[in-house]
Structure formats: structure tokens, C-alpha cells
Amino acid sequence: MDYKIAIAKGDGIGPEIVESAMEVLDVIGKIKGHKFIYKEAPVGGFAYDLYGDPLPLESIKTCKESDSVLFGAVGGPKWDNLPGDKRAETAILGLRKNLETFANLRPGYLFKSLKDASPLKESIIGDGFDILVVRELTGGIYFGEKGYKETENGKAAFDIEIYSEMEIERIARIGFEMAMKRDKKLTSVDKSNVLESSRLWRKVVEEVSKDYKEVSLNHMYIDNAAMQVIRDPKQFDVILTSNIFGDILSDEISMITGSIGMLASASIGKDKKGIFEPIHGSAPDITGKGIANPIATILSAAMMLKYSFGLEEESKMIEDGVAKTLEEGYRTSDIRGDGDWIKTGEMTEKIIKTIQKMVQN
Numbered sequence: 001m002d003y004k005i006a007i008a009k010g011d012g013i014g015p016e017i018v019e020s021a022m023e024v025l026d027v028i029g030k031i032k033g034h035k036f037i038y039k040e041a042p043v044g045g046f047a048y049d050l051y052g053d054p055l056p057l058e059s060i061k062t063c064k065e066s067d068s069v070l071f072g073a074v075g076g077p078k079w080d081n082l083p084g085d086k087r088a089e090t091a092i093l094g095l096r097k098n099l100e101t102f103a104n105l106r107p108g109y110l111f112k113s114l115k116d117a118s119p120l121k122e123s124i125i126g127d128g129f130d131i132l133v134v135r136e137l138t139g140g141i142y143f144g145e146k147g148y149k150e151t152e153n154g155k156a157a158f159d160i161e162i163y164s165e166m167e168i169e170r171i172a173r174i175g176f177e178m179a180m181k182r183d184k185k186l187t188s189v190d191k192s193n194v195l196e197s198s199r200l201w202r203k204v205v206e207e208v209s210k211d212y213k214e215v216s217l218n219h220m221y222i223d224n225a226a227m228q229v230i231r232d233p234k235q236f237d238v239i240l241t242s243n244i245f246g247d248i249l250s251d252e253i254s255m256i257t258g259s260i261g262m263l264a265s266a267s268i269g270k271d272k273k274g275i276f277e278p279i280h281g282s283a284p285d286i287t288g289k290g291i292a293n294p295i296a297t298i299l300s301a302a303m304m305l306k307y308s309f310g311l312e313e314e315s316k317m318i319e320d321g322v323a324k325t326l327e328e329g330y331r332t333s334d335i336r337g338d339g340d341w342i343k344t345g346e347m348t349e350k351i352i353k354t355i356q357k358m359v360q361n
């Protein structure tokens with residue numbers, strides 16, 4: 001079958017890692033008889049430099065007309081001093097809003113062979129952990145009213161955290177549905193000891209839980225959660241949380257899986273179209289060196305096959321290819337520990353070769 005994929009490479013390491021994922025997709029396509037048809041959608045600083053707009057209408061159109069979107073990363077020092085609404089990062093925020101991808105699934109999974117890359121002790125890691133962060137993606141403080149006002153202490157800036165019952169309910173349902181497919185445990189993370197929006201969050205999550213009696217639900221404050229994921233990550237199955245808390249907590253979780261370069265994500269919504277994006281940013285400090293870890297983006301492409309196209313077997317082929325390549329000892333510099341490492345392109349090649357070998361056997 002043919003699948004139309006919008007390619008939003010963005011800035012920094014975005015183009016390098018997206019190209020790696022496309023190479024892997026093409027190999028899967030060849031093996032399984034699918035055709036992935038790519039159309040570029042310029043976004044971020046790259047699009048700003050070309051068109052004066054970080055998210056041109058034409059790019060939104062390309063994404064809307066495609067079956068799914070593969071996204072790299074946006075932003076970088078070059079565009080940091082632009083006015084807020086022209087910043088490169090508005091591209092990803094705007095695209096999520098336009099495509100109504102209100103749920104961001106971020107799997108914090110520790111590959112068995114990467115135990116040494118995790119900064120956690122063996123006694124904490126045990127036989128590994130597998131956490132799914134379900135982050136609300138189109139509401140909260142990232143999208144609330146923002147601005148400046150004059151106060152008696154001079155100019156002040158504000159960003160409002162705001163959540164409606166509808167927004168909380170729909171993300172909670174995704175969280176519970178995910179928990180039903182996993183270990184049936186959901187931890188809702190909020191700050192309801194302080195925030196009114198978190199108190200509504202907790203109330204709505206409690207209500208939704210009545211429809212999922214099999215799922216054991218607990219609530220945890222974000223400050224405690226940030227500590228608990230380090231103290232005992234194995235206690236978590238699904239973590240359900242708001243936009244900003246999920247953003248921060250998942251970067252923290254990524255590190256205990258070895259590196260932020262390992263964590264994939266699926267941004268999904270009411271239809272099958274999604275935005276598939278690594279959780280990391282454009283990594284200006286390593287841009288152009290050819291050393292970025294492409295695995296987060298390759299695994300994001302695997303999530304696209306599963307969630308957007310229903311190609312579960314093909315998705316698993318990529319996941320297995322990554323796992324086996326890591327088992328064989330290949331590492332990029334971010335997960336190398338004290339050992340040898342290979343560059344972005346070589347890691348991509350190794351994963352492709354492993355997938356091809358797995359098919360032959």
C-alpha cells in the first residue's frame with residue numbers, strides 16, 4: 001500500500017535524524033511491499049529564513065494532506081531573539097494544535113543491553129523498567145493566555161495554565177486505555193496541593209477512572225514524581241500528566257534509559273494522522289558533527305507505522321532491529337559509556353543491516 005508522509009525536518013540535528021528514519025522506513029517498505037511517499041514541509045527556523053514564517057500555511061497544508069507527519073526538531077540560537085510568535089518553536093506548537101494531536105505518548109523503556117548507559121545503579125534498575133508517559137499536548141500553560149502587564153514593581157510577564165474538563169477527560173481516557181493494554185496501573189501526576197487547574201485535573205481523572213475499574217489509579221505530586229522516577233522507576237506503568245509536567249518529566253526519564261537520544265514519541269489525536277517526533281530538541285551543540293543518536297527518531301517512525309498505519313509487524317521489525325543492534329554492542333557517543341562508538345550514519349546502516357539479516361533468517 002502507499003502511505004503519504006509529510007517530512008518536517010526542522011533545524012539543528014533535525015535533518016540528520018529524520019533522514020536516518022526515512023532510510024529505515026524505505027527498507028521496511030521494500031521488504032513488506034509498501035511505498036512511503038514523502039513530501040517536505042519546511043518548519044522552524046529553516047522555514048522562517050525562507051519565508052519569514054516558522055510554520056507556513058503551505059506546510060500545514062502538506063501535513064494535513066498527508067497520512068502522517070515525521071518531525072525532527074525546531075529551534076536554535078539563531079532564532080532565539082525573534083518575537084515570541086515568530087520563534088522556531090512555534091512551529092511544533094502550531095502543528096500540534098492544527099492537527100489536534102492532544103495526546104503525546106512517550107515510552108521510557110530501558111533496552112536490556114543499555115543498562116550500563118543508565119546513570120542508575122544496578123540495584124535500582126533490576127530487570128529494567130518500562131514507563132509510558134501520556135502527556136496532554138495541546139492545552140495547559142503552553143497554550144494559555146500570555147502577555148505582559150504593568151505592576152507597581154514594573155513590567156511583569158504571565159503565562160496562564162488553563163485546562164477544561166473536556167481536555168482533561170479526553171487525555172485521561174487515552175491514559176486509561178493505554179494502561180488497559182499494559183500493566184493496568186496509572187499514576188496521574190499533578191500539583192493539586194497548589195494549583196486550581198490540578199485540582200480539576202484530579203477530579204476529572206477520578207471520574208474517568210470509574211469507567212476503568214480494572215486499572216489501579218494513584219495520584220502523585222509532580223515534585224515527588226520527579227524524585228520517584230529516579231528512586232524507583234519500576235513502580236510506574238503509565239504516567240498521565242499535563243503538557244508542561246510531561247515535557248519535563250519525560251526528559252528526566254529519557255536519561256535513565258541511557259540518553260535523550262533514545263526516546264521516541266507519538267503525538268496523536270482524534271484521527272489516525274499523528275506527528276511522530278523524538279522527544280529531544282535540535283541539539284545545536286552537536287549539529288553537523290554527524291554524531292546525533294538517530295534511534296529516537298527511528299523508533300518514532302516505528303510508532304508511526306503502528307499508530308497511524310496499523311502496521312504492527314513492520315513497527316516491531318524496527319524495534320527488534322534497534323534492540324538487536326544495541327545487543328551487538330553498537331553505540332552512538334551519547335550511550336557509549338567508556339566504549340567505542342559510531343556516527344549517526346553508521347548506526348543507521350547497522351540497524352538497516354540488522355533488519356535485513358533478521359528477515360533473511
Ligand SMILES: NC(=O)C1=CN([C@@H]2O[C@H](COP(=O)(O)OP(=O)(O)OC[C@H]3O[C@@H](n4cnc5c(N)ncnc54)[C@H](O)[C@@H]3O)[C@@H](O)[C@H]2O)C=CC1
Binds near residue numbers: 261
Ligand atoms: N520538539 C522540538 O522541536 C524541541 C525543540 N527544542 C529546541 O531545541 C533547541 C535546543 O534545546 P536544548 O534545551 O538544548 O535541548 P536538546 O534536546 O536539543 O539537547 C539537550 C542535550 O541533549 C543532547 N541531545 C539531544 N538529542 C540528541 C541526540 N539525538 N543524540 C545525542 N545527543 C542529543 C544535546 O546535544 C544537548 O546536549 C532549543 O531551541 C529548543 O527550544 C527543544 C525540545 C523539543
Ligand SMILES: CC(C)CC(=O)C(=O)O
Binds near residue numbers: 089
Ligand atoms: C519545544 C517545545 C515547544 C516543546 C518541547 O520541549 C517538547 O515538546 O518536548
Ligand SMILES: [Mg+2]
Binds near residue numbers: 247248251279
Ligand atoms: Mg521537551
